[in-house]
Amino acid sequence: QVQVQESGPGLVKPSGTLSLTCSVSGGSLSSGNWWSWIRQPPGKGLEWIGRIYLSGSTNYNPSLKSRVTISLDKSKNQFYLNLNSVTAADTAVYYCANSRGYIYTWGQGTLVTVSS
Amino acid sequence: EIVLTQSPGTLSLSPGERATLSCRASQSVSSNYLAWYQQKPGQAPRLLIYGASSRATGIPDRFSGSGSGTDFTLTISRLEPEDFAVYYCQQYGSSPPFTFGPGTKVDIK
Numbered sequence: 001q002v003q004v005q006e007s008g009p010g011l012v013k014p015s016g017t018l019s020l021t022c023s024v025s026g027g028s029l030s031s032g033n034w035w036s037w038i039r040q041p042p043g044k045g046l047e048w049i050g051r052i053y054l055s056g057s058t059n060y061n062p063s064l065k066s067r068v069t070i071s072l073d074k075s076k077n078q079f080y081l082n083l084n085s086v087t088a089a090d091t092a093v094y095y096c097a098n099s100r101g102y103i104y105t106w107g108q109g110t111l112v113t114v115s116s
Numbered sequence: 117e118i119v120l121t122q123s124p125g126t127l128s129l130s131p132g133e134r135a136t137l138s139c140r141a142s143q144s145v146s147s148n149y150l151a152w153y154q155q156k157p158g159q160a161p162r163l164l165i166y167g168a169s170s171r172a173t174g175i176p177d178r179f180s181g182s183g184s185g186t187d188f189t190l191t192i193s194r195l196e197p198e199d200f201a202v203y204y205c206q207q208y209g210s211s212p213p214f215t216f217g218p219g220t221k222v223d224i225k
Contacts, residue, residue, distance in 0.1 A: 048216065095160055102149075
């Protein structure tokens with residue numbers, strides 16, 4: 001069964017770039033599904049960030065579109081999240097996931113704090 | 117963008133009781149593409165229901181989903197101790213973003 005795992009810095013400075021990696025195991029990026037990012041600020045609800053297909057096709061949340069890029073590397077079986085110009089409002093647990101629209105495999109999440 | 121509203125915000129019940137959670141969309145959800153998730157403290161969400169009424173793999177049959185259009189319901193027929201958690205709905209029927217509702221917390225009365 002496919003599993004996903006987030007990794008990356010837990011602390012990012014304001015105005016900097018948040019960069020996370022999601023490693024896929026037990027299967028391949030080529031499985032034909034969408035690979036997604038979702039975030040959850042501490043004590044708050046879930047926010048859909050965006051997704052990427054194997055072809056490289058992407059969809060983003062309009063509220064973040066100007067700052068976010070999702071990409072993938074088939075050879076490494078990984079996909080990535082970059083979010084630039086971050087502020088304290090971007091502090092959240094970031095989840096990577098496998099999806100068919102609905103999210104059926106979630107990573108454990110990684111907390112990213114934006115602070116100087 | 118479709119906005120989802122969940123009610124009530126908090127539901128206080130006892131084990132063994134029936135829980136009824138509501139999710140209402142600001143416009144019709146295409147093809148009833150509505151999912152429900154359960155989240156416990158410190159854990160990632162877990163998929164319970166997709167397509168408004170299909171249970172995900174391994175989900176007990178005490179969980180059921182229903183509804184169409186703009187009104188959807190998650191029912192837990194008899195609450196078990198492990199069911200006390202926060203529940204989110206998500207629509208994935210229209211063009212992205214695939215929005216989530218604000219959640220309903222089911223806590224022990």
